[in-house]
Amino acid sequence: MRLWYLLAAALAAFPRTASAQMVAATAAPGPDWMAIGMFAAIIVATLVITYRSAGSTKSKADFYTAGHAITPLQNGLAIAGDFLSAGAFLGISALIYANGLDGLLYVLGFLTGWPIVLFLMSERMRNLGSYTFADAAAFRLDRTPIRLVAATGSLVVVLFYLIAQMIGAGKVIELLFGVNYLFAVIGVGVLMILYVTVGGMQATTWVQIIKAALLLCGGTLLALAVLWHFDFSFGELFAAASKIHPKGSAILAPGGLFAEPVSAISLGLALVFGTAGLPHILMRFFTVKDAAGARKSVFYATSCVAYFCLVTPLLGFGAVPILMSDSSYFHVGASGQFNKITDLIGGPNMASIHLAHAIGGPILLGFISAVAFATSLAVIAGLTLAGASAVSHDIYGQAIASGRASEAREVWISKIAAVIGIVAVLLAYAFENQNVAFMAGLALSVAASCNFPVLAMAIFWRGTTTRGAVAGGLAGLVASVVLVVLSKTVWVAVFNFKAAPFPYENPALFSMPLAFLFTWLFSVTDQSARAIRERKAFDAQFVQSEIGMAPATESRTLAPAAS
Amino acid sequence: MLQLTPDRTCEILADPAFKELVSARARLRWTLSIVTLIMFFGFIALISTAQGALGATVAGSPMPLGLLLALFMIVLVVFLTGLYVRLCNSRFDERARALNREFGQ
Numbered sequence: 001m002r003l004w005y006l007l008a009a010a011l012a013a014f015p016r017t018a019s020a021q022m023v024a025a026t027a028a029p030g031p032d033w034m035a036i037g038m039f040a041a042i043i044v045a046t047l048v049i050t051y052r053s054a055g056s057t058k059s060k061a062d063f064y065t066a067g068h069a070i071t072p073l074q075n076g077l078a079i080a081g082d083f084l085s086a087g088a089f090l091g092i093s094a095l096i097y098a099n100g101l102d103g104l105l106y107v108l109g110f111l112t113g114w115p116i117v118l119f120l121m122s123e124r125m126r127n128l129g130s131y132t133f134a135d136a137a138a139f140r141l142d143r144t145p146i147r148l149v150a151a152t153g154s155l156v157v158v159l160f161y162l163i164a165q166m167i168g169a170g171k172v173i174e175l176l177f178g179v180n181y182l183f184a185v186i187g188v189g190v191l192m193i194l195y196v197t198v199g200g201m202q203a204t205t206w207v208q209i210i211k212a213a214l215l216l217c218g219g220t221l222l223a224l225a226v227l228w229h230f231d232f233s234f235g236e237l238f239a240a241a242s243k244i245h246p247k248g249s250a251i252l253a254p255g256g257l258f259a260e261p262v263s264a265i266s267l268g269l270a271l272v273f274g275t276a277g278l279p280h281i282l283m284r285f286f287t288v289k290d291a292a293g294a295r296k297s298v299f300y301a302t303s304c305v306a307y308f309c310l311v312t313p314l315l316g317f318g319a320v321p322i323l324m325s326d327s328s329y330f331h332v333g334a335s336g337q338f339n340k341i342t343d344l345i346g347g348p349n350m351a352s353i354h355l356a357h358a359i360g361g362p363i364l365l366g367f368i369s370a371v372a373f374a375t376s377l378a379v380i381a382g383l384t385l386a387g388a389s390a391v392s393h394d395i396y397g398q399a400i401a402s403g404r405a406s407e408a409r410e411v412w413i414s415k416i417a418a419v420i421g422i423v424a425v426l427l428a429y430a431f432e433n434q435n436v437a438f439m440a441g442l443a444l445s446v447a448a449s450c451n452f453p454v455l456a457m458a459i460f461w462r463g464t465t466t467r468g469a470v471a472g473g474l475a476g477l478v479a480s481v482v483l484v485v486l487s488k489t490v491w492v493a494v495f496n497f498k499a500a501p502f503p504y505e506n507p508a509l510f511s512m513p514l515a516f517l518f519t520w521l522f523s524v525t526d527q528s529a530r531a532i533r534e535r536k537a538f539d540a541q542f543v544q545s546e547i548g549m550a551p552a553t554e555s556r557t558l559a560p561a562a563s
Numbered sequence: 564m565l566q567l568t569p570d571r572t573c574e575i576l577a578d579p580a581f582k583e584l585v586s587a588r589a590r591l592r593w594t595l596s597i598v599t600l601i602m603f604f605g606f607i608a609l610i611s612t613a614q615g616a617l618g619a620t621v622a623g624s625p626m627p628l629g630l631l632l633a634l635f636m637i638v639l640v641v642f643l644t645g646l647y648v649r650l651c652n653s654r655f656d657e658r659a660r661a662l663n664r665e666f667g668q
Contacts (some may be wrong), residue, residue, distance in 0.1 A: 112603040235625030253618020261611040540567040
């Protein structure tokens, strides 16, 4: 009965997919049955998994963490699946397609966050917490204020990331199938609500594993095809690319985009430390048995991300000579002229998709489109789950009910995921034609300036008090949001003002140190009885984080606030 | 499971084996973190100061220097994470488990 309901919902999510094919002859490589078949296969496979997971998702631990029973390899793949968004897959290859080596800075930033997550976060998270990163942050601090700050930071990150992802997914579907954008976004929303509310962490994990495998296979296939096209000679590939690219051999030198060091450093900080503060990533450390498992998962995840980083530049560079020499992939003007970057049908972000069509025909196009779709779904599901757990576990379970809520009730509240889904659909619809390029960047900046400082100070510095952590977290959150609004991407591109008061695109260089400064300042000046108790409790937290070996249950009652 | 009463906590903190484990692991953690960060932000510094040099092709290789450096860093990141996981999961976890057992009754 339930399976039937899921399938019906999925079908409703994609109305007119088939008929849309007939009318959408405008986009160059039009939709085809191959792609539709693969999309359908992915949706059916993930829904079957969701249905089967539903049976084993009863308790709180099942829902948030799949009972801490995911293996490190599975978790590593799922982390990679959670992290490598469609933005990373399509966006980085597009960046390299348009600018050449400059895209590499993004690639390296994406990757460099991982060792930091491993060295500083993974084992302490696992040893101190059970469900969300706020567990670790609130270990010895006053649970209500800390959880509220952590949950607010998480929700801001989740919401902005989610909107950016949903718009991307909606656009891909609209372009490929000619489905109305609203239906596309609703379809994605329905799927993500089903995955999360019915299947919980178990289903979300499997959606992410499937996606990671598809993404790595698809990337490999495309890269091999590019190399084969150039007789496996890098020299020929780069020579052909710099010959036809409007920027010529400048694409082989970095610098154009990031010549200005302040912006580059700020972006780098957001990429590296933002990764260490993403709630949906940190949450994944609780799905494994212990700290050793958490570390191993990060190693597997890093390997996947690194492999992806090696492959993506090939796609970007390969697309240059293959696409730019074929005008059928561009909007050609009346005079027969076209801009080799901006006139690409669907924009530069579609470079990899067109590349698949150019070298593999409709079959590869269908496969790569399906990969891009699965990629969006997996990230969206992970984000929704993280948002739902911030509300049900941190805000309701711990802050409001002070940890005395019954498990069943907390899991019931987590169905709030449905509300998050609906809000995301509405926002994605409202922002359809807005410039949303800033949203993913803002999400990372908030993660780096609110979540990361609060967590890092709480677990590494004895002096941190509740007052300091709250002040620091709020300062980082407010500063990063305000600075993004005052920057060119919002002030000029969205509000249409002439000049932006904040001259850089990314605020992390300013907002992150501010968060640390506030945490320090409001902690050292805090002489309340609570602050003294909290500093004293650092010893126990320290021992627990070093040799505590992962409390698998929540029988831990160390937090001074609880005593 | 570890019961951390104040007395027990003091006892563990004073334990030489615990102290050694903690300082060895902290050394490894912070050294590797700093190496990673220097590498990444060093690359950013290079981008803004030595664009020309990064774009030059290396003799005997079809790739520009910047790309080769980036590829090298990608491999190095995997190596560093692998090294940390290996050392922690074999050597350090063994000692942490022993301490956990010793103080865990």
